[in-house]
Amino acid sequence: MNTGHTAAQEPTAAGRAATHRDALPVFTGLAVAAPNGLGTDAFWSATRKGVGGIGPITHFDAGAYPVRVAGEIHGFDAREHIPSRLVPATDRATQLSLVTTAWALGDAELDPADFGEFDGSVVTANAVGGVEFIQRELQSLWSKGPRYVTAYMSYAWFYGVNTGQISIRHQLKGPSGVVVTGQVGGIDALAQARRRLRDGQRFVVAGGADAPVCPYGLTAGMTAGNLSTGEDPDTAYAPFDRSARGHVPGEGSAMMILEPLGAARERGARHIYGALTGYGATFDPHPATGQPPTLARAARIALDDAGLTPDDIDVVFADGAAEAAADRAEATALVELFGPRRVPVTLPKTMTGRMYGAGAATDVVSALLAIRDGEIPPTIGGGDLAGELGLDLVTGGPRPARLDHALVLARGDGGFNSAAVVSRVP
Template identity: 50%
Template sequence: MTGIGVVAPNSSGLERFWEAVLEGRQGIGRVSRFDVSGYPAVLAGEISDLDPAEYLPARLLPQTDVSTRLALVAGEWALADAKIDPDTLIGYEMGVVTANAAGGFEFTHREFRKLWTQGSKAVSVYESFAWFYAVNTGQLSIRHGMRGPSSALVAEQAGGLDALGHARRTVIAGTPLILAGGVDSALDPWGWSAHISGGRISRATNPDRGYLPFGIEAAGHVPGEGGAILVLEAADRAEARGAQNIYGEIAGYASTFDPPPRSARPPGLRRAAELALADAGMEPGEVDVVFADAAGVPELDRAEAEAIRGLFGREGVPVTAPKARYGRLLAGGGPLDVTTALLSLRDDLIPSAPVTSVPSEYGIDLVCGQSRAAAVGSALVLARGRWGFNAAVVVRKAPVVNKEGR
């Protein structure tokens, strides 16, 4: 992974985001885009420090939903961070793999309103694709001339890790460079109603107490918007071009699916972690930190804690959930957790979660309050999507790939 672009509620831009994470800066607040006074939930992680119109051509704005605009900005930043100019490369040697859980929610709901109130002639012609789950992959590939193997995946919160895993597979199969990750946004009134209907949203009004995964007071999560786009390259290509930023490598990936409700079989999260470690050729004892899915719902937190404890032993590995300060970002959550893990590897720091008390029966070493200095050579990132999706990615420090030692 040689380039990263971040758009997040606590701060956008890679280094600004990392600074916000380490400072424990709050990215959650009361929804500001519409009146939520009549709703049972009022907190979200909104991006307020970024106007995509400042970075994108004006012609793209009428064609795109807010999620696609954010993805395009993140993609631009990732390529700039990797110091790659796509115009100098062969289009068929570059591809795009993204995940999306909601599609162009705000765009399509605006056009539906026009249809109902003004008639079909008022509906934008761009509605034909702006709503679609694959639109971020499509717009990124068009904008950067990336004509190689490309995909779009849908697995809710787990989808972003699936996108990175599939991108890795595509590079291994022979495509030298893939732009991959996930960005989501569903914070319009219709999207907000959809979030609430899922039954897992926090009803808190205090941003500092809204999302407390693994905490005794956990009572749901806070949704957010944003995510991350990363540049994945074959190691030999990165070496040949003298890549300056080598954040790490995806050493292992796996996905599983939960059994049906009321099944006697266990959930699939631990199995996903085991398969990802096996794919990386690693034992549990070689993992330095786990970035948890961190649902914030007691029964789901309990199940994840059981999976972590069963794999690593009681308090056998530090666990963290920095997303508790900016929200669950649907398909954007996994890539942003991978980004945070890579920065932990780079700086030997494990960020914290804003939780003060963890039930003793969970048996996990949750990093709380302040960031923790530690030698971090590898990390396991976990994600679960609604309806049974599980995904796990192992990242670790990459070997030096060029003569300058960068």
């Protein structure tokens, strides 16, 4: 019976592989605003040298607070980067997200106006909302009265406002969203971006932003009991260390442009930093159940998704909660997955603090730049337990290495775990 198909019409294995490869989600634009560098070049120059941006809190008088140090961005004036009309209507996190989005689009040499109005999407992560904006408006409410609370209060505090403002600013009308999964949000946002590309979007802006360094944000963070009270900026945040006493909060934003590989090459993209090849997420069982945490399983899911084995991973960008039990659990997961001291591990967030929704996204940027430059950035300020825990922690300076695949791990309060694999594109 003639089915209407001939051998010549059937896709070959090579053709299927080429189609799959063309659909690979790749990073064509990167941008970071972090405590140790405003802009990707400044951030990466500091990070690869081990230059930290943690210091005494200067955004407000923190003398009455047990937490006295944080990762603050200095020299950032939103009025120099975004229209003046947006400044009173936006929280600092939104301002940082708008600026880094513009930088990422510029880095990608991608102008949304060159595409259809529904071709571009936005997915951002945010963990604490517009806490600085909330505080300012509550101060007006209690000191002056309700007539002095701006109408912008109706949305400027909201977790999704960064996505909304980016979408409006750049007229990105494709399906968009926000993830609110704490410290892991930056990775989860990239996973959502990959889904958008698989559904046919031409490009996606993805990343995270948070600005928790204000009295309201700091007080909210202290309720969890996991913020460091150390006053020495060099040692306050010390993951995998005997002196670990919790993490240091940080503010920042990291935004990335993702496109299908085939489309990026067709338009002549200036940069293809790497590909998002694997993703995995799990949620830990309640401690009362006695069941173990599931970070290692999240990493295995990501590796399986990427079609890789642990032996293929060249570096791990770890989470580094800087709490004794959490650090030991992460080290156990890494040793279970790779064996003792079998893969280099690093924590560049020791230079910035944990930037909540921006933290894991910034680690992904660091991983991509490490792959590009063949250099693992160091961990600073801690690590004296690393060897005992079975980790090969990169300290003391950058480590040259041929890097093809990096695993980025993140954990959030309450049991969130996410893992991403980013890989070199030949």
